[in-house]
Amino acid sequence: MLKFDVITIFPDIFKGFVEESLLARGQAKKLIKINLHNLRKWANDKHQTVDDRPFGGGPGMVMKVEPIMKAVKAVSSKTSKKTKVILFSPRGKKFNQEMAKKWAKLDQVVFICGRYEGVDERVADYLADEVVSIGDYVLNGGEVAAMIVMEAVSRLVPGFIAKKESAEKFDHAQFTRPEQLVIGKKKISVPKVLLSGDHKKIEEWRDGHK
Ligand code: ADE
Numbered sequence: 001m002l003k004f005d006v007i008t009i010f011p012d013i014f015k016g017f018v019e020e021s022l023l024a025r026g027q028a029k030k031l032i033k034i035n036l037h038n039l040r041k042w043a044n045d046k047h048q049t050v051d052d053r054p055f056g057g058g059p060g061m062v063m064k065v066e067p068i069m070k071a072v073k074a075v076s077s078k079t080s081k082k083t084k085v086i087l088f089s090p091r092g093k094k095f096n097q098e099m100a101k102k103w104a105k106l107d108q109v110v111f112i113c114g115r116y117e118g119v120d121e122r123v124a125d126y127l128a129d130e131v132v133s134i135g136d137y138v139l140n141g142g143e144v145a146a147m148i149v150m151e152a153v154s155r156l157v158p159g160f161i162a163k164k165e166s167a168e169k170f171d172h173a174q175f176t177r178p179e180q181l182v183i184g185k186k187k188i189s190v191p192k193v194l195l196s197g198d199h200k201k202i203e204e205w206r207d208g209h210k
Contacts, residue, residue, distance in 0.1 A: 001030055001031060001032065001033055001107075002031070002032045002033075002104065002106060002107065002108070002109070002153070002154070002157050003032070003033045003034075003035065003077075003107065003108040003109075004032065004033070004034045004035065004108075004109050004110075004111065004150050004153075005035045005037060005075040005076075005108065005109070005110045005111070006034065006035065006036050006037060006110075006111045006113065006146055006150075007037050007039050007068065007071045007072070007075065007110065007111065007112050007113065008036065008037070008038070008039060008111075008113040008115075008141075008142075008143055008146070009038065009039050009040060009050060009113075009115055010113075010115075010141070010143055011036040011037065011038050013143045013144075014034070014036055014143070014146075014147065017147050018034045018036075021151075022151075022154070022155075022160070022161075023150065023151065023154055026154050026157070026160050029159065029160075031154075031157050031158075031159050031160050032154050032157055032160070034150065035075065037071060037074075037075055039067055039068065039071055040067075041071070042066075042067040042068075042070040042071045042074070043067050044066065044067070049064070050063055050064055050067050051063050051064060051115075051116050052064050054117075054118075059117070060116060060117030060118070061116045061117060062116065062117065062118050062119065062120055063114060063115060063116055063118070063119040063120060063123075064120060065120040065122045065123055065127075068112055068119070068120075068123050068127060069123075069127060071112075072085055072110060072112070072127050075110055076108070076110060077107060077108045080107040080108060082105070082106045082107040082108070083106060083107055083108040083109070083110070084103065084106055084108075084109050084110070084129045084130065085110045085112065085127060085128045085129050085130075086109060086110065086111050086112065086128060086129065086130050086131075086132050086149070087112045087114065087119065087123055087124055087127070087128035087130070087131045087132070087142075088111065088112065088113055088114055088131075088132055088133070088134075088141075088142025088145040088146060089114055089118075089119065089124065089131050089132070089133060089142070090133050090136075090137070090138045090139070091131065091133065092130070092131035092132040092133040093130065093131065093132055093133065094132075094133055094134075094135065094136075095132050095133065095134050095135075095145075095148070095149055095152075097152070097168070099132070100149070100152040100153045100155075100156055101156055103149075103153045104153050104154075104156035104157050109153065111142065111146040111149070111150075112127070112128060112142070113141055113142030113143045113145070113146055114141055114142045115140070115141040115142070116141075132145070132149070133145070134148050134149065155167045155168075156168065170210060171210075172206040172207070172209050172210045173206075173209040175190040175191070175194060179195070191205060193205045
């Protein structure tokens, strides 16, 4: 079983996603397990503060290192070495399918979801194994990134997707009924080759329409 441990100040953002999607089925089948952790649990004051002003000044707040350090320690596997700690940041290495494949073989992936204007750099330097971005744009935080990565990785856990060959297919163009459709003034037909029954030709057409 692959365990995901998500450290976030917004665990509720994940609720529908993990309870309603294929991820719910994956959990029911005990192929994956998603644990949501509220970072504030590891804050050490009565206001449960997890951010502070940046040294050197400037606008915005920075997520503090100690609560994250305690959280990572508390949730990290004490028995398995096949585990990774990922910090989400727009400054990280771009996530791709190769990374998803590697992580699907682990026992545990811990996600640290950054928020606010940044995270104390010691989290990236000393606590995370990798800093990961899901693309060249800036989100409000790492929560959506964590959902995307969890979904891409879970699909590659054996048994998660019933048809193994579907799990990694970068889809080609597809059509289903009706064979003909009127859109505006145009009558559109699906490509004839797909109705030909000639499997070799169909494969060739699909290769050309990825
Ligand atoms: N946090 C904010 N923007 C992000 C991005 N593009 N990828 C991962 N985490 C982020």
